[in-house]
Amino acid sequence: xxxxxxxxxxxxxxxxxxxxxxxxxxxxxxxxxxxxxxxxxxxxxxxxxxxxxxxxxxxxxxxxxxxxxxxxxxxxxxxxxxxxxxxxxxxxxxxxxxxxxxxxxxxxxxxxxxxxxxxxxxxxxxxxxxxxxxxxxxxxxxxxxxxxxxxxxxxxxxxxxxxxxxxxxxxxxxxxxxxxxxxxxxxxxxxxxxxxxxxxxxxxxxxxxxxxxxxxxxxxxxxxxxxxxxxxxxxxxxxxxxxxxxxxxxxxxxxxxxxxxxxxxxxxxxxxxxxxxxxxxxxxxxxxxxxxxxxxxxxxxxxxxxxxxxxxxxxxxxxxxxxxxxx
Amino acid sequence: xxxxxxxxxxxxxxxxxxxxxxxxxxxxxxxxxxxxxxxxxxxxxxxxxxxxxxxxxxxxxxxxxxxxxxxxxxxxxxxxxxxxxxxxxxxxxxxxxxxxxxxxxxxxxxxxxxxxxxxxxxxxxxxxxxxxxxxxxxxxxxxxxxxxxxxxxxxxxxxxxxxxxxxxxxxxxxxxxxxxxxxxxxxxxxxxxxxxxxxxxxxxxxxxxxxxxxxxxxx
Numbered sequence: 153x154x155x156x157x158x159x160x161x162x163x164x165x166x167x168x169x170x171x172x173x174x175x176x177x178x179x180x181x182x183x184x185x186x187x188x189x190x191x192x193x194x195x196x197x198x199x200x201x202x203x204x205x206x207x208x209x210x211x212x213x214x215x216x217x218x219x220x221x222x223x224x225x226x227x228x229x230x231x232x233x234x235x236x237x238x239x240x241x242x243x244x245x246x247x248x249x250x251x252x253x254x255x256x257x258x259x260x261x262x263x264x265x266x267x268x269x270x271x272x273x274x275x276x277x278x279x280x281x282x283x284x285x286x287x288x289x290x291x292x293x294x295x296x297x298x299x300x301x302x303x304x305x306x307x308x309x310x311x312x313x314x315x316x317x318x319x320x321x322x323x324x325x326x327x328x329x330x331x332x333x334x335x336x337x338x339x340x341x342x343x344x345x346x347x348x349x350x351x352x353x354x355x356x357x358x359x360x361x362x363x364x365x366x367x368x369x370x371x372x373x374x375x376x377x378x379x380x381x382x383x384x385x386x387x388x389x390x391x392x393x394x395x396x397x398x399x400x401x402x403x404x405x406x407x408x409x410x411x412x413x414x415x416x417x418x419x420x421x422x423x424x425x426x427x428x429x430x431x432x433x434x435x436x437x438x439x440x441x442x443x444x445x446x447x448x449x450x451x452x453x454x455x456x457x458x459x460x461x462x463x464x465x466x467x468x469x470x471x472x473x474x475x476x477x478x479x
Numbered sequence: 480x481x482x483x484x485x486x487x488x489x490x491x492x493x494x495x496x497x498x499x500x501x502x503x504x505x506x507x508x509x510x511x512x513x514x515x516x517x518x519x520x521x522x523x524x525x526x527x528x529x530x531x532x533x534x535x536x537x538x539x540x541x542x543x544x545x546x547x548x549x550x551x552x553x554x555x556x557x558x559x560x561x562x563x564x565x566x567x568x569x570x571x572x573x574x575x576x577x578x579x580x581x582x583x584x585x586x587x588x589x590x591x592x593x594x595x596x597x598x599x600x601x602x603x604x605x606x607x608x609x610x611x612x613x614x615x616x617x618x619x620x621x622x623x624x625x626x627x628x629x630x631x632x633x634x635x636x637x638x639x640x641x642x643x644x645x646x647x648x649x650x651x652x653x654x655x656x657x658x659x660x661x662x663x664x665x666x667x668x669x670x671x672x673x674x675x676x677x678x679x680x681x682x683x684x685x686x687x688x689x690x691x692x693x694x695x696x697x698x
Contacts, residue, residue, distance in 0.1 A: 158592070180592070188572060188590065204595060228650065231651070237651060254638065388674035
């Protein structure tokens with residue numbers, strides 16, 4: 153690990169202000185991904201600002217009937233929160249499907265959104281990686297790319313976002329609340345929070361330098377069945393090859409509305425309004441499910457070792473929709 | 480270079496070869512006199528990085544330390560306080576050998592900075608039980624032969640301690656059918672909840688049996 157100075161933030165505003173100028177500053181909360189990457193010298197901040205003592209640990213009902221989740225709420229606490237288990241089951245299940253009991257006790261809501269890809273070449277400092285070292289190339293393109301993206305990738309980067317939590321929050325229409333170095337606060341809808349790689353894969357979110365996540369806000373729970381289905385190489389403690397967060401409201405043989413978000417497929421949690429539109433008002437059955445899957449993965453492209461993800465995603469979505477509409 | 484011999488009380492003395500300096504420091508593991516014989520820090524802070532003063536409260540005792548901020552909680556426990564029960568396996572949160580309890584909750588000590596834990600209550604395997612007064616899980620692992628080489632065992636036992644507390648508090652897991660129903664620790668639940676602890680000897684059936692014994696006794 154490279155040497156760094158350690159500071160403790162006195163307030164969210166002070167933390168953001170303190171991080172304003174330094175491109176080499178990192179906030180640390182759970183640290184479960186940051187320290188992993190610092191040990192490998194993939195991340196080498198010269199200043200580390202400890203935000204764990206900030207008052208961002210509450211889960212509160214909003215006056216609209218939704219939920220405000222403090223940025224420092226541990227993943228385990230959020231998954232076990234009575235309101236989340238009752239009203240936002242897709243989020244509880246996504247959180248519980250990720251990592252391990254130990255890591256979920258430490259990993260935070262804000263940190264989970266900001267975790268880095270698990271692309272092997274990003275982790276291996278001896279290999280080219282445009283995300284780690286802009287301009288050096290992408291070893292995953294033409295390399296072993298079993299876990300890589302089939303949607304939204306670029307010639308510069310085919311990495312995937314590893315979060316399960318963010319996929320569920322995207323399906324729930326969550327928004328990220330932040331404070332910037334000038335003390336201004338704003339709310340960023342989750343579908344505009346993470347970026348596609350384009351030609352700047354190093355830039356993964358639309359946060360500005362120093363901007364600190366303070367909370368994630370969920371609107372009131374939507375009607376319908378909530379499902380999180382994660383397909384992976386091991387039954388536990390593995391990242392998604394494909395995951396589907398689905399919220400499906402169906403009655404009397406018809407689907408009223410459906411929301412679908414996908415993990416493991418792209419540089420950000422992935423949502424396809426066109427696929428949801430195929431389901432709205434449709435008669436329950438394989439014809440509608442197939443039409444939705446065709447729409448969801450219309451632009452999918454494999455890179456060799458990950459070609460299997462296209463039919464796998466197709467089948468997983470149809471299985472989830474079958475389960476969600478089972479009478 | 481890792482010799483050990485026993486002293487009168489059955490406690491183990493362990494000589495540790497200091498990296499770089501070749502100086503020997505004496506650590507007394509699990510001894511009540513460990514405080515008095517604070518081993519020297521293994522790594523010196525970089526000249527341009529200020530060391531950070533922190534007091535770690537470990538197994539009910541305060542340990543004032545001055546640390547390079549890079550020091551992980553695991554390295555602080557093992558190299559600075561001399562509590563070598565917590566093991567370093569992968570050092571990346573993948574194996575669980577370093578699992579300790581932080582304010583009663585299980586975490587990977589390798590994925591945390593020691594300087595972040597001023598004032599926190601840290602419990603290691605040494606604090607759970609000692610020869611002659613074993614924790615119920617320690618006794619169950621002995622009874623069920625829940626190990627071969629034993630390297631993962633402190634992490635397994637600390638993790639199981641935290642896991643049983645989580646289950647008692649009603650926390651669900653990904654294999655729980657009904658998220659709002661009371662927790663029932665079936666074998667499938669125990670396996671899922673313990674997936675952060677790897678055993679390379681593959682003693683899983685006996686680890687499961689040991690944890691099941693204690694889980695069953697607690698309900």
